[in-house]
Amino acid sequence: MSNEERSLIDAIVGMREVEAVELATAQLDAGGQPLDILRKCKEAMDIVGRNFEEGEFFIPELVMAGEILSQITAVVKPRISGDAVISGEPLGKVVLGTVHGDIHDIGKNIVGFMLDVNEFEVCDLGVDVPPDRFIEAIQSESPDVVALSGFLTLSFDSMKNTIDEIEKAGQRDAVKIMIGGGQVDETILRYTGADSFGANAMNAVTLCRQWTAESNT
Amino acid sequence: MSDSAAKQFDERSQRIQDAVELREPDQVPFSTIWHFWPARYAEMTCQEAMYEHSRYNAAVRKAVLDLEPDAFSFMQPTVSMGPAFEKLDFRMLQWPGHGVGPDSTFQFLDREYMAAEEYDEFLFDPTGFFLRKYLPRVAGAFEGFANFPDFPASPYFGLAHATSGFATPEMAQTFEQLASAGREVTGMLGSAIPLVKEMADLGFPTTFGGFTMAPYDYIADYMRGSRGAMLDMFRHEEKMLAAIDKARRIITPGTIGRATMLPSRTVFIPLHWGLDGFMSGKQFEKFYWPGLRDLMLDLIEADLTPLVLWEGVCDSRLEVIGDVPPGKIIYHFERTDPLKAKASLGDTVCLRGFVPASLLTVGKPTEVADYCKWLIDGCAQGGGLIVDGAIGIPDDARIENVFAMRDTVRSYGASG
Numbered sequence: 001m002s003n004e005e006r007s008l009i010d011a012i013v014g015m016r017e018v019e020a021v022e023l024a025t026a027q028l029d030a031g032g033q034p035l036d037i038l039r040k041c042k043e044a045m046d047i048v049g050r051n052f053e054e055g056e057f058f059i060p061e062l063v064m065a066g067e068i069l070s071q072i073t074a075v076v077k078p079r080i081s082g083d084a085v086i087s088g089e090p091l092g093k094v095v096l097g098t099v100h101g102d103i104h105d106i107g108k109n110i111v112g113f114m115l116d117v118n119e120f121e122v123c124d125l126g127v128d129v130p131p132d133r134f135i136e137a138i139q140s141e142s143p144d145v146v147a148l149s150g151f152l153t154l155s156f157d158s159m160k161n162t163i164d165e166i167e168k169a170g171q172r173d174a175v176k177i178m179i180g181g182g183q184v185d186e187t188i189l190r191y192t193g194a195d196s197f198g199a200n201a202m203n204a205v206t207l208c209r210q211w212t213a214e215s216n217t
Numbered sequence: 218m219s220d221s222a223a224k225q226f227d228e229r230s231q232r233i234q235d236a237v238e239l240r241e242p243d244q245v246p247f248s249t250i251w252h253f254w255p256a257r258y259a260e261m262t263c264q265e266a267m268y269e270h271s272r273y274n275a276a277v278r279k280a281v282l283d284l285e286p287d288a289f290s291f292m293q294p295t296v297s298m299g300p301a302f303e304k305l306d307f308r309m310l311q312w313p314g315h316g317v318g319p320d321s322t323f324q325f326l327d328r329e330y331m332a333a334e335e336y337d338e339f340l341f342d343p344t345g346f347f348l349r350k351y352l353p354r355v356a357g358a359f360e361g362f363a364n365f366p367d368f369p370a371s372p373y374f375g376l377a378h379a380t381s382g383f384a385t386p387e388m389a390q391t392f393e394q395l396a397s398a399g400r401e402v403t404g405m406l407g408s409a410i411p412l413v414k415e416m417a418d419l420g421f422p423t424t425f426g427g428f429t430m431a432p433y434d435y436i437a438d439y440m441r442g443s444r445g446a447m448l449d450m451f452r453h454e455e456k457m458l459a460a461i462d463k464a465r466r467i468i469t470p471g472t473i474g475r476a477t478m479l480p481s482r483t484v485f486i487p488l489h490w491g492l493d494g495f496m497s498g499k500q501f502e503k504f505y506w507p508g509l510r511d512l513m514l515d516l517i518e519a520d521l522t523p524l525v526l527w528e529g530v531c532d533s534r535l536e537v538i539g540d541v542p543p544g545k546i547i548y549h550f551e552r553t554d555p556l557k558a559k560a561s562l563g564d565t566v567c568l569r570g571f572v573p574a575s576l577l578t579v580g581k582p583t584e585v586a587d588y589c590k591w592l593i594d595g596c597a598q599g600g601g602l603i604v605d606g607a608i609g610i611p612d613d614a615r616i617e618n619v620f621a622m623r624d625t626v627r628s629y630g631a632s633g
Contacts, residue, residue: 015451058497060447103324153578153611187575
């Protein structure tokens with residue numbers, strides 16, 4: 001790896017936004033391959049994700065890293081030829097949404113971001129999502145995992161209702177279901193009938209990795 | 218007030234005060250913070266509670282008389298705001314009938330209400346910035362203020378000339394809408410404040426009187442949005458720190474002024490962005506804790522008791538947040554480990570809360586009772602514990618679980 005490539009990774013991981021974008025632009029201008037630059041970005045995001053997992057980074061670093069990545073992508077993408085492949089096959093697909101009645105999205109967005117940088121394809125249904133939209137998404141997207149988010153206590157019943165409806169639609173065995181959000185714990189897991197819950201975004205990634213690995217063996 | 222009610226008021230107040238000052242009370246206090254639970258208990262919807270303040274008052278009265286807590290939260294100024302929000306065309310949240318269903322609680326909209334480029338404007342002249350930029354963004358009724366005259370820039374004859382700004386139809390409409398909203402708030406408070414007096418006469422003090430926020434949350438929640446604030450920690454560190462300090466200096470005198478008008482000397486400070494996970498320890502110590510600590514010290518200096526609700530998990534913060542004067546503050550914890558909190562903070566602050574929202578909402582009374590016993594065993598020794606739900610009494614808490622919490626604290630938390 002060249003010093004320039006190393007510097008780009010260091011700048012992203014070091015949250016040096018201006019320097020990172022300038023380095024990426026300079027490498028492109030010097031004839032660097034767009035896909036190589038995106039691969040370096042991915043390498044940097046892997047480090048960011050690992051640092052988050054290990055408690056070195058927190059949500060502000062994830063938000064900042066995502067911001068840097070989107071700026072570099074905006075510079076690089078116009079120079080990628082149509083048939084180039086940016087990334088390999090995703091590890092799996094996750095349908096994600098905040099359940100009906102709840103409009104909180106911060107936790108959901110962080111989970112979506114962490115799944116994305118960890119090579120999962122994420123289908124984000126947004127907030128206040130009624131059960132039928134989850135069911136439609138299971139039919140149209142064939143996800144491996146459905147992730148239900150909720151911050152308010154009213155979301156407990158909404159999560160339970162969503163899972164009941166998925167069951168009634170005959171799709172419960174087609175997916176693994178995880179729940180997460182402010183108050184969610186073992187008690188709520190039992191109440192809703194989900195397969196597991198995550199206390200934070202990394203738990204969500206770990207669960208998805210585990211479930212997709214199981215289904216591939 | 219009857220003699221027996223007066224005696225009960227004094228006993229309950231003393232029980233709480235003993236807990237705050239880290240003395241062992243005659244029994245572990247049970248005190249409530251709630252929003253819509255009394256409405257649910259009285260079979261009202263959230264929408265009815267927000268629009269019919271007299272009925273919500275009656276619901277609170279019934280809940281207090283039936284539950285007999287050592288202190289109850291006086292939440293009408295937070296709950297019964299529907300008519301005023303409508304008159305204001307308030308945009309910072311969605312509430313029952315306005316974006317969420319009739320039986321959903323109101324929900325804050327996390328948005329950017331001040332651009333990063335506007336820090337200098339806010340720092341130079343916060344009042345001018347609020348009048349002309351901020352207020353018209355957060356509520357439609359304020360839109361006429363977009364052209365509010367710049368009086369400091371127009372002295373002498375200019376003061377008179379500037380009054381032409383008040384002659385516009387937009388300004389007239391704004392004043393009309395604000396007066397209308399103001400009448401709604403006055404009417405609501407006119408029926409709510411006597412309830413505090415009535416409940417005091419029946420022997421029940423309030424959990425808190427005043428309300429304020431951490432200076433970082435003022436910037437993150439109400440101005441920059443959570444995402445903007447997180448990015449500002451990297452992009453605009455110095456300006457953000459200056460704005461947090463400015464916010465502290467703005468909110469402190471207002472908080473003290475409002476709080477000293479009310480009978481309770483306790484000020485509620487719910488925190489949002491300082492918990493574990495939302496920022497690192499270093500970021501917490503740089504951006505969050507200094508402003509919050511200074512605010513609390515100023516409140517203590519004014520003979521007020523900060524009641525700080527630490528949402529989420531704060532296990533990693535315990536050492537840092539223990540740097541406060543002993544016996545002066547209540548820390549209400551949501552998911553922080555009670556035993557770790559007791560070990561780290563037991564000699565410094567009164568601990569409050571802890572009973573999980575999940576148990577109160579979908580658990581069984583026996584599970585709630587078992588948890589309360591475990592909590593009392595672990596945290597009540599030597600005093601300094603007030604039992605409440607982890608986020609107060611959740612709107613959706615089962616009635617039998619709330620009473621199980623009360624009954625267990627009463628029976629198991631009695632000294633001797």
